[in-house]
Amino acid sequence: MRVVRTVAQLREALEYMRQGGHTPIGFVPTMGYLHEGHASLLRRAGEMSSTVVMSIFVNPLQFGPNEDFASYPRDEVRDLELAEREGADIVFIPSVEEMYPQPIRTKVSVSSLTTQLCGASRPGHFDGVTTVVSKLFNIVQPDYAFFGLKDAQQVAVLRRMVSDLNMNVEIIACPIVRENDGLALSSRNVYLSAQERSQALVLSRSLQSVRQAMEEGKVRTVDDARNLLVSVISSSPLAVIDYAEILTFPELETLDGSSLLTDADGEIIMALAVKFGRTRLIDNNVFIPKEAHALV
Amino acid sequence: MRVVRTVAQLREALEYMRQGGHTPIGFVPTMGYLHEGHASLLRRAGEMSSTVVMSIFVNPLQFGPNEDFASYPRDEVRDLELAEREGADIVFIPSVEEMYPQPIRTKVSVSSLTTQLCGASRPGHFDGVTTVVSKLFNIVQPDYAFFGLKDAQQVAVLRRMVSDLNMNVEIIACPIVRENDGLALSSRNVYLSAQERSQALVLSRSLQSVRQAMEEGKVRTVDDARNLLVSVISSSPLAVIDYAEILTFPELETLDGSSLLTDADGEIIMALAVKFGRTRLIDNNVFIPKEAHALV
Numbered sequence: 001m002r003v004v005r006t007v008a009q010l011r012e013a014l015e016y017m018r019q020g021g022h023t024p025i026g027f028v029p030t031m032g033y034l035h036e037g038h039a040s041l042l043r044r045a046g047e048m049s050s051t052v053v054m055s056i057f058v059n060p061l062q063f064g065p066n067e068d069f070a071s072y073p074r075d076e077v078r079d080l081e082l083a084e085r086e087g088a089d090i091v092f093i094p095s096v097e098e099m100y101p102q103p104i105r106t107k108v109s110v111s112s113l114t115t116q117l118c119g120a121s122r123p124g125h126f127d128g129v130t131t132v133v134s135k136l137f138n139i140v141q142p143d144y145a146f147f148g149l150k151d152a153q154q155v156a157v158l159r160r161m162v163s164d165l166n167m168n169v170e171i172i173a174c175p176i177v178r179e180n181d182g183l184a185l186s187s188r189n190v191y192l193s194a195q196e197r198s199q200a201l202v203l204s205r206s207l208q209s210v211r212q213a214m215e216e217g218k219v220r221t222v223d224d225a226r227n228l229l230v231s232v233i234s235s236s237p238l239a240v241i242d243y244a245e246i247l248t249f250p251e252l253e254t255l256d257g258s259s260l261l262t263d264a265d266g267e268i269i270m271a272l273a274v275k276f277g278r279t280r281l282i283d284n285n286v287f288i289p290k291e292a293h294a295l296v
Numbered sequence: 297m298r299v300v301r302t303v304a305q306l307r308e309a310l311e312y313m314r315q316g317g318h319t320p321i322g323f324v325p326t327m328g329y330l331h332e333g334h335a336s337l338l339r340r341a342g343e344m345s346s347t348v349v350m351s352i353f354v355n356p357l358q359f360g361p362n363e364d365f366a367s368y369p370r371d372e373v374r375d376l377e378l379a380e381r382e383g384a385d386i387v388f389i390p391s392v393e394e395m396y397p398q399p400i401r402t403k404v405s406v407s408s409l410t411t412q413l414c415g416a417s418r419p420g421h422f423d424g425v426t427t428v429v430s431k432l433f434n435i436v437q438p439d440y441a442f443f444g445l446k447d448a449q450q451v452a453v454l455r456r457m458v459s460d461l462n463m464n465v466e467i468i469a470c471p472i473v474r475e476n477d478g479l480a481l482s483s484r485n486v487y488l489s490a491q492e493r494s495q496a497l498v499l500s501r502s503l504q505s506v507r508q509a510m511e512e513g514k515v516r517t518v519d520d521a522r523n524l525l526v527s528v529i530s531s532s533p534l535a536v537i538d539y540a541e542i543l544t545f546p547e548l549e550t551l552d553g554s555s556l557l558t559d560a561d562g563e564i565i566m567a568l569a570v571k572f573g574r575t576r577l578i579d580n581n582v583f584i585p586k587e588a589h590a591l592v
Contacts, residue, residue, distance in 0.1 A: 007462060106406045106426070106460035113401065130402070131461075138462045141437075164402035165427075166303060166434045 001084045003091045007139055010092045014053070014140065017089070022050040027142035027169075029133060032056040033073040033187035034082045037177040041146040042086035044174050053140050054083050055092040057099060062128025073190050092140075099135065108134045110157045110164070113252050117153050117271050118282065121242050129154060130161050137169055145169050150176045150184050152269055152284045156250035176283075178204060184283045196276040199236040203272050203283040206232035206244075210270060211285065214261060222246050223257040225270065233274055242273035242280060249286050261289040297380045299387045303435055306388045310349070310436065313385070318346040323438035323465075325429060328352040329369040329483035330378045333473040337442040338382035340470050349436050350379050351388040353395060358424025369486050388436075395431065404430045406453045406460070409548050413449050413567050414578065417538050425450060426457050433465055441465050446472045446480050448565055448580045452546035472579070474500060480579045492572040495532040499568050499579040502528035502540075506566060507581065510557060518542050519553035521566065529570055538569035538576060545582050557585040 004010045014025065026049025028041045034056075045052045056079055063069035076093065083091050107127055113119075114126035137145065147155050155173045162171055177185045182204035183197070192200060206229045213219035219228055229244045246255055249269040261268070271284040300306045310321065322345025324337045330352075341348045352375055359365035372389065379387050403423055409415075410422035433441065443451050451469045458467055473481045478500035479493070488496060502525045509515035515524055525540045542551055545565040557564070567580040 011464075102459075104460050105408055106404065106457045108402065108404050108430075108461070110402045134404075135460075135462045138464060141464065161402045163398075164400050164431075165404070166431045168307075168434060168437065 001080075001088055001091060003080065003093060005093055005095065006098055007094065010053075010090065010139060013090050014051070017051040022089075024049050024143035025051045025053060025140065027136070027140045027145045028052065028054045028088070029136050029145065029147075030054060030056055031058045031072065031187065032079050033075055033190070034079045035177075035185045035187065037148050037150065037185040039082060039086045040177050041148060041174050042083065042088055044172065045144065045146050046087040048144055048172070051089050052087055053090045053092060053142065054088045055094075055136055055140075057092075057094055057132070057136075059099070059128060059132040060096060061100075061104070061132055062125050064122055064124060067122070068188075073187055099132070104131070107131055108161065108165075110160050113153070113157050113160055113250075116247070116252055117243055117245060118151075118273060119153070121273060121280075126154070126157050130157060133158060134161070134165075134167075137167055142169055144172050146172045146174055148176065149173050149286065150186065150282065150284070152249065152271060152286055153252065156252055159250060182208070184281075186281060188279055188281065191279040192276060196238055196279065199238045200274075200276050200281055202233045202236040202239055203274060203281060206272065207270055207283060207285040211287070214289070220260055220262075221257065222255045222259055222261060225261060226257070229270060229272065233272070236276075238276050240275040242275060243271065244274075245269075245271050247271065264289050297376075297384055297387060299376065299389060301389055301391065302394055303390065306349075306386065306435060309386050310347070313347040318385075320345045320439035321347045321349060321436065323432070323436045323441045324348065324350045324384070325432050325441065325443075326350060326352055327354045327368065327483065328375050329371055329486070330375045331473075331481045331483065333444050333446065333481040335378060335382045336473050337444060337470050338379065338384055340468065341440065341442050342383040344440055344468070347385050348383055349386045349388060349438065350384045351390075351432055351436075353388075353390055353428070353432075355395070355424060355428040356392060357396075357400070357428055358421050360418055360420060363418070364484075369483055395428070400427070403427055404457065404461075406456050409449070409453050409456055409546075412543070412548055413539055413541060414447075414569060415449070417569060417576075422450070422453050426453060429454060430457070430461075430463075433463055438465050440468050442468045442470055444472065445469050445582065446482065446578065446580070448545065448567060448582055449548065452548055455546060478504070480577075482577060484575055484577065487575040488572060492534055492575065495534045496570075496572050496577055498529045498532040498535055499570060499577060502568065503566055503579060503581040507583070510585070516556055516558075517553065518551045518555055518557060521557060522553070525566060525568065529568070532572075534572050536571040538571060539567065540570075541565075541567050543567065560585050 026045035058072050108130040109127045159171050209232050210225045219225050233239050249267040269286045273282045322341035354368050404426040405423045455467050505528050506521045515521050529535050545563040565582045569578045
């Protein structure tokens with residue numbers, strides 16, 4: 001495994017792999033502090049690609065002024081161990097100066113998919129994501145790029161960007177990885193106190209409750225489902241709901257509250273963002289109500 | 297010369313050229329109605345590239361609602377003759393539906409370089425340019441892309457976009473091509489009446505007058521130069537000035553009016569946009585005052 005820190009080194013390393021015929025190239029962009037969710041992306045990339053590139057870059061552009069950019073957890077030594085173990089061929093760890101050598105004046109933005117859910121709570125966040133991912137795609141020029149479905153809105157936004165701008169890359173969405181007790185893996189879980197960690201289980205539990213109630217015929221409309229989500233989450237005294245929404249996926253369009261879930265064409269998403277103390281966690285479930293079939 | 301009309305055909309044709317080792321790839325994006333200015337771009341591309349790709353696409357995204365998208369001149373037969381004669385290997389002529397199969401929600405925008413000059417007169421214009429050029433770059437993946445310096449602001453904006461987003465392409469700026477009497481070539485010159493055509497010569501004449509007066513020491517400050525530009529242009533009764541500006545290049549920053557031209561570091565641009573009847577023409581001159589040396 002090769003560790004590179006500059007764009008020029010990375011381009012050179014990739015040119016070498018391409019000339020050696022080690023294609024397709026799979027790319028796993030991350031912000032580091034890697035966990036089993038990232039490991040699953042690396043393994044999937046390894047199955048589909050001859051060269052696996054991982055980037056580790058905490059991108060200041062996608063953090064708001066009052067968010068946790070400075071305190072976002074970092075552990076390069078442990079990250080490199082995990083990357084090596086899970087088969088990364090090249091790890092790109094640029095500095096902020098390497099990625100933004102001059103004040104960036106160019107922005108890549110996706111409208112309408114970014115105004116709801118996390119886009120509403122974190123203004124500018126998705127512009128930061130689409131801009132840095134555009135840069136990384138231009139540097140790596142991968143055939144496949146791997147993203148976890150925990151950030152389902154990010155997957156929807158990036159798919160739209162790739163399609164709108166004719167980017168020559170396929171976005172591969174990978175299932176959410178959970179702890180045994182159901183908590184979705186997140187680098188931010190490290191912020192949780194023991195009590196918060198325990199109460200945070202209401203996220204996955206609320207999603208499971210709706211799925212089960214649907215199967216039992218106890219939840220039929222969009223409003224039924226939303227009410228059940230909110231009621232399960234509210235059973236946790238520490239939980240402060242940012243949003244609990246049910247939308248079409250990947251268009252992220254609102255569904256009429258009185259409409260039957262089974263009337264929805266295609267996929268829908270139940271998406272949650274809930275604060276526990278100062279830590280904001282997200283979770284979601286994407287499924288096809290007509291087939292009552294979990295995609296994640 | 298191969299003419300292709302879909303993204304898939306173009307990608308296939310380019311893959312064939314790449315596999316045959318016919319690289320580097322040079323790209324000349326145009327809106328068609330080709331003239332000797334475009335021909336000069338094709339010839340320069342031919343000198344630097346093994347495969348020359350030209351696109352012809354009148355991009356609705358970069359026209360304002362009251363601009364000339366519908367009436368913009370088009371002549372595919374003549375364009376293809378010129379492209380073949382000047383050595384294009386592949387000509388890409390997509391329909392609007394091929395370029396925008398769904399309403400585009402993704403925008404690539406460059407701030408601060410786009411608020412002055414043509415950006416002020418044509419709100420949204422440069423967002424349309426940077427977005428479609430991003431799409432075309434992603435489709436063609438050229439090593440070099442050739443643009444005429446008549447649209448000097450466009451060159452400045454695209455260079456910034458390429459640098460900010462780490463696009464793997466080099467922007468090659470080519471000199472303005474003029475008629476024998478000095479009129480800068482433009483597809484829009486066809487709109488001019490004989491009288492307007494004749495009076496439009498004040499554009500190049502005003503630029504030349506400033507250069508000459510500088511050499512003779514009669515124009516020394518930025519205000520002197522701007523006043524002379526305006527005075528020469530105003531000698532044409534039909535001319536309606538949109539802007540006549542003197543800025544740094546390629547940053548397009550304002551210069552203090554009382555400062556000496558020869559105090560400016562690096563390049564400066566004298567940039568003009570003038571209306572004759574319903575036709576808006578642009579012209580410019582980029583030079584290094586310290587060296588009194590014309591770049592174009």
